Amino acid sequence: MTDPGQRREELQANLDAVRHRIDGAARAAGRDPADVAIVVVTKFFPASDVRHLAELGITDVGENRHQEAQAKAAECADLGLRWHFIGGLQSNKAAAVASYADVVESVDRVKLVPGLQRGADAAGHRLDVLLQVSLDPPGADHRSGADPDRLPELAEAVAHAPALDLRGLMAVAPLGEEPARAFERLAGIHHELLRTHAGATVLSAGMSGDLEQAIAHGATHVRVGSAVLGPRPSVQ
Ligand SMILES: *Cc1c(COP(=O)(O)O)cnc(C)c1O
Numbered sequence: 349m350t351d352p353g354q355r356r357e358e359l360q361a362n363l364d365a366v367r368h369r370i371d372g373a374a375r376a377a378g379r380d381p382a383d384v385a386i387v388v389v390t391k392f393f394p395a396s397d398v399r400h401l402a403e404l405g406i407t408d409v410g411e412n413r414h415q416e417a418q419a420k421a422a423e424c425a426d427l428g429l430r431w432h433f434i435g436g437l438q439s440n441k442a443a444a445v446a447s448y449a450d451v452v453e454s455v456d457r458v459k460l461v462p463g464l465q466r467g468a469d470a471a472g473h474r475l476d477v478l479l480q481v482s483l484d485p486p487g488a489d490h491r492s493g494a495d496p497d498r499l500p501e502l503a504e505a506v507a508h509a510p511a512l513d514l515r516g517l518m519a520v521a522p523l524g525e526e527p528a529r530a531f532e533r534l535a536g537i538h539h540e541l542l543r544t545h546a547g548a549t550v551l552s553a554g555m556s557g558d559l560e561q562a563i564a565h566g567a568t569h570v571r572v573g574s575a576v577l578g579p580r581p582s583v584q
Pocket residue numbers: 389391412434435520555556557571572573574575
């Protein structure tokens with residue numbers, strides 16, 4: 349077993365490096381680094397790491413699988429963290445996810461809305477929602493995310509759900525395209541959404557490998573896993 353003190357130092361050093369990258373990218377884009385929030389993606393890593401991260405000042409963590417997220421959120425309930433669900437969501441799990449998540453970033457179809465509404469309502473809290481938009485070229489075999497032309501309908505559905513707050517967009521840069529180009533497109537899509545939903549100001553984009561490009565194109569939240577926690581096990 350690794351020594352907890354040593355693991356904490358390692359996480360601290362990695363976080364410092366990520367914050368340094370965010371600062372540099374924000375300044376290069378003429379933005380205030382304080383306007384870029386870090387969501388540390390803790391999938392595949394134990395609750396003990398989440399605890400270290402909370403002690404190191406992290407307030408927001410992301411998970412992409414329901415069972416793992418639910419267990420970790422329960423184990424870390426005393427830490428007052430904001431839990432972001434960032435993974436593919438089945439509609440029959442939406443209510444359960446809404447019971448412990450503070451933010452669901454991966455809402456990509458109208459069918460998820462009733463379950464999220466029901467789960468948040470039953471838990472007696474409001475739920476922040478980001479719409480996940482696909483940046484794949486039209487006709488590509490989509491990994492996940494709504495086509496940009498479906499966003500108006502999706503945004504309306506979320507906006508009409510009383511327990512849900514539409515906060516913005518989330519996206520992942522597609523494989524096989526320069527992230528900067530994809531994020532430029534994303535900025536345009538976000539701009540369009542803001543015309544009808546002025547409160548949807550969050551743009552969650554950028555991961556360990558491409559956070560600079562995302563910040564250059566307006567990301568307000570970066571979702572960083574491996575650059576903070578180290579490599580994940582390769583079997584996912
Ligand atoms: C795993 C994951 C991340 C973090 O990826 P890293 O490359 O490890 O930083 C970000 N966003 C989503 C949607 C993810 O599933």
